[in-house]
Amino acid sequence: MSESSHSVSRQYDIAITMGDPAGIGPEIICRAVAAMSPSARAGTLLVGDPAIFRRAVQTIDAKLNFAPLDAPNAPAGSVAVAVVEAAGNVMIPDGEISAGAGDMAFRCIATAVELVQSGRAGVIVTAPLNKAALHAAGHYYDGHTGMLAALTGAPSSFMLLASEHLSTLHVSTHVSLREAIDRVTPERIIATVEAGHEHLVSLGMANPRIAVAGLNPHCGEGGIFGDEDTRCIVPAVEALKARGFDVSGPISADTVFYRASQGEFDLVVAQYHDQGHIPVKLIAFDTTVNVSLGLPIRRTSVDHGTAFDIxxxxxxxxxxxxxxIAYAHRLVAGTHEPRRGRGA
Incomplete structure (x- = not known):
């Protein structure tokens, strides 16, 4: 697309990528879009194969019409689709890992990135993909977040799990536990807190309260159970406090998530994947949103997989x-809704 065509082409609030077409992505997208108000639907762009979306509509017994992006004389009320089809008309089996599905999922993401970078869409919302299918297609990423960082040229990125009752941002995510320990450095912790603070401020929160979880049991008990907490986390927290951040830590991981869920903190910085994922998914499995921070584009996602079995x-x-989708609309609007504690 040329810049002149962008100036006269329609802009969309969100672009929703299809995810792995062998999984539940097309179905959940169509269910969610069918439930939208007409105005919200008009601001929504899908990225994928219209034929697959039409099949999903039939599968869930909904009523939606689709039209290719920028199609002349598109039917009123139809949902725009930036068309991405399977390469070489390869057959993609339902509920199975396949290179064709992995390649299609990758190209949907790449197309969505181009749409946002060109100003055609505001925020990307991603349906789930399968990492094994992605790798089978020759796209060697650890998931959406790493892929988006590579596609946008970002030096690093951060995974935020946001829910009404508890939100966590991770110092590391899809690496081995041994490597995750090595990534607990003052520089990485500071960068993580900065990304979380910037994000919450962008949503209208004036002075976010951020807690940093300890790495070792009881934050190392003064070095008895490891020295990473005193050697890496304490200096990072002190440096952030000196710059005016409302940050606390390290706080033992066996208490910090409960305290945050009760409203004491707005965000917990977790040191590795499971430390942050387990408490958030326990509290809000169905409503937790995956948000990518540290990128030049904005992206939200479901926090579940492709569910091939169903x-x-x-x-x-x-x-x-x-x-x-609701969180993506908040990013578009730049609004923040106060998070409630579990007892509220």
Whole structure:
């Protein structure tokens, strides 16, 4: 697309990528879009194969019409689709890992990035992909976040899991536990807190309260159980405090998430994947949204997988996709809704 065509072409609030077409992505997208108001639907762009979306509509017994992006004389009320089809008309089996599905999922993301960078869409919302299918297609990324960092040229990125009751941002995510320990450095912790603070401020929160979880049991007990907390986390927190951040830590991981869920903190910085994922998914499994920070574009996602075992059976629940879309609209609007504690 040329810059002149962008100036006269329609802009969309969100662009929703299809994800792995062998999984539940198309179904949950269509359920969520069918539940939208007409105005919200008009601001939504899908990225994928219209034929697959039409099949998903039939599978869930919904009523939606689709039209290719910028198609002349598109039917009123139709949902725009930036068309991405399977390369070489390869057949993609339902509910199975395949290179064709992985390649299609990758190209949907690449197309969405181009749309946002060109100003055609505001925020990307991603349906789930399968990492094994992605790798089978020759796209060697650890998931959406790493892929988006590579496609946008970002030096690093951060995974935020956001929910109404508890939100966590991770110092590291898809690496081994041994490597995750090595990534607990003052520089990385400071960068993580900065990214979280910037994000919450962008949503209208004036002075976010951020807690940094300890790495070792009881934050190392003064070095008895490891020295990473005193050697790496304490200097990072002190440096951030000196710059005016409302940050606390290190706080033992066996208490900090409970305290945050009760409203004491707005965000917890977790040191590795499971430390942050387990408490958030325990509290808000269906409504937690995955948000990528540190990128030059904005992206939200469902926080579940492709669910191959129930794909294309009309059984997939779109609650999490609805939450991801709602968070994306908050990013578009730049608004923040106060998070409630579990007792509220």
């Amino acid at each position: 794909a294309w059976q009309g059984r997939a629940d779109a609650t999490n996709m609805g939450a991801a």
